[in-house]
Amino acid sequence: MPNTVTGEIRSIIDPVVSSLKRHQIEGDKDIALAISHLLMKVISAARWTNPYDLIDLIREVGTILSSAYPRKIITGNVVRRVLALIRDEIETEHNENANTPMMSSMFSLLSTSNNENHKELHKQSKKQMSDLRSIIIQGIRDLVDEISNVNDGIETMSVDLIHDNEILLTPTPTSDTVLQFLIKARAKRKFTVLVTESFPNYIKEAQNFAKKLAEHKIETILVPDSTVYAVMSRVGKVIIGSSAVFANGGCMSNSGVSHVVECAKEHRTPVFALAGLYKLSPLYPFTRDDLIEVGNSGKALNYDDFKLVDNVELVTNALDDYISPDYIDIYITNVGGFAPSFIYRIVLDNYKTEDNTLE
Template sequence: MPDVQALVNDFVLKIKRRKIEGSQATAKHTAELLRQVVSQQRITYTNQAASLIDAVKAVGEQLIEANPVELAIGNIVRRVLHMIREENVSSAMSAVEELALGSDDDEAEHDNRMGLSAAAVAAAARSTLRAPSLQTLLEDIPDSATAPHPPSSGGDSEGKSKSAAESSSRNKKLKHDVIEAINELIQEIDTCHELISAQAVEHIHQNEVILTLGHSRTVKEFLFAANEKKRSFRVFVAEGAPRYQGHVLAKELVGKGLQTTVITDSAVFAMISRVNMVIVGAHAIMANGGVIAPVGINMVALAAQRHAVPFVVLAGSHKVIIIWLTFLMHSTNTDT
């Protein structure tokens, strides 16, 4: 089995040489690499979750440093860290439930289960009571609250052997559960375009006029899905200078039989009054609703706002990050 550091170095080299491009491909490769890290990590007896967290953090820092611009890498690292904490808290809650139902006759087992930290139980209770949301999905629970304390060293040799066996079983279950969660994340990344495209018929209606800018695979698949449902609509594609990726998208749309017209970026404001909806892709969606998108999207958004045209941004969950994007605008008055 390849060494973890060798896999990390190979992945970093591919990122720097642009052999892996695009948010979806980068996110998937990052998740697969972190799955390898978790699989090969040797968990210590005293602090199961913390050893996994430290290993994932160390690898994540190297990946983020290799390509700070690709925000999907940091997002996937945070998602995996959350999975580890969540599975550890779930394991702690299960042990507490077993403790409540267990018999008082087995003193060794009772003492072993009492080793669970109160902080882990409190964190689990808070996590259970809160409704699922973007914040609870991506927020970081402190490491100290998730790491259980080592069990009591008291008891006879039989109790110690049983305690060690149960601890080893919990360690294996923790790794297994985390790996399963990462597999689900990879599956989610793989199917993000299909899941988004499935909602196309709910947003695009008959004889509507759609405006988009540049080239986005998510937008392309979204429009294809609406066309396959026999929806007749027209698409205006702003060319997206300076790379002019709009020409690439327009050619692909025409190939599927969609009515497509390429317009210059400067013509967006003149055409927006004829448009029913603006649909664009994005590099990342921030926690406060801000969007990092290709050049020209801000102009399109302002035009849509001016004419009260619905503005739809399509992006997979791997592009949703917890960073808050704020723009500070300074104005100065200078006397001349």
């Protein structure tokens, strides 16, 4: 790929790249919004003679952003959504301007042509480029609105999914989507929520999560992780948040969630995973170990226990878990509920296969 990132574009993306590397942007929604606003600036500043030059630029910017925080799948998702938007506009424009018969169009699809010839056919006037730029930026604004209001679409399904006097369990106290989902359901339903302690990484988050639920008059009990199997027989549903959903129907979630969903499967308790559309990814989790982030090992084994530490060669503290689609009954998204086996179809509607690999 040619080096299309100019100094001007580099000056726009460098601050965000630096923030991603330092993990200064926290929260999936905040990262998605930051990338969306960045791409709007890049497209506004970029210069191109045809839309395929713009695609090359966005792909390269996407590669740089993804490498800044490789384990955050959302970064690549937003870039691919924008690429799909650009390709849709090119296709729409091509169809409007095409005067060739359908038969010749079919033959042209089967014929081989190099990328340079393809670009020559799509050279545009300044007015056409300006119009396309405006359309793409408006499309990204719509994406920003979708991401900002993602909880609204998910919350509307909560009343239909939660029953009166039901006992729910959630092992993801870091998920604002799960929090808002439960709060919304409380408007018409009375239920109890068990929140796992999420040791060792999210103890404070679990306490704050339980406190917020209690403030909305939801009966809440904070339970140790070790008691999950014992209480699961009383649980009606397990509700988890997810940081990324893959095309195979699997997802990434907090560490400890895999243990909970395995207990749920043993007790035949349904598991609902909440995820905004922007978290759905066209990628497959072929290298699962590379997806799991490792954090502060001192939380798993305190350094004050120096006698024990001296006898241990390696201490790892995983921050994430990969959840197989076998353990999830349904995904609740802002565009509806879907079985894990149907996720690939939603992915095909929102991404282009040629952008699965950005490099």
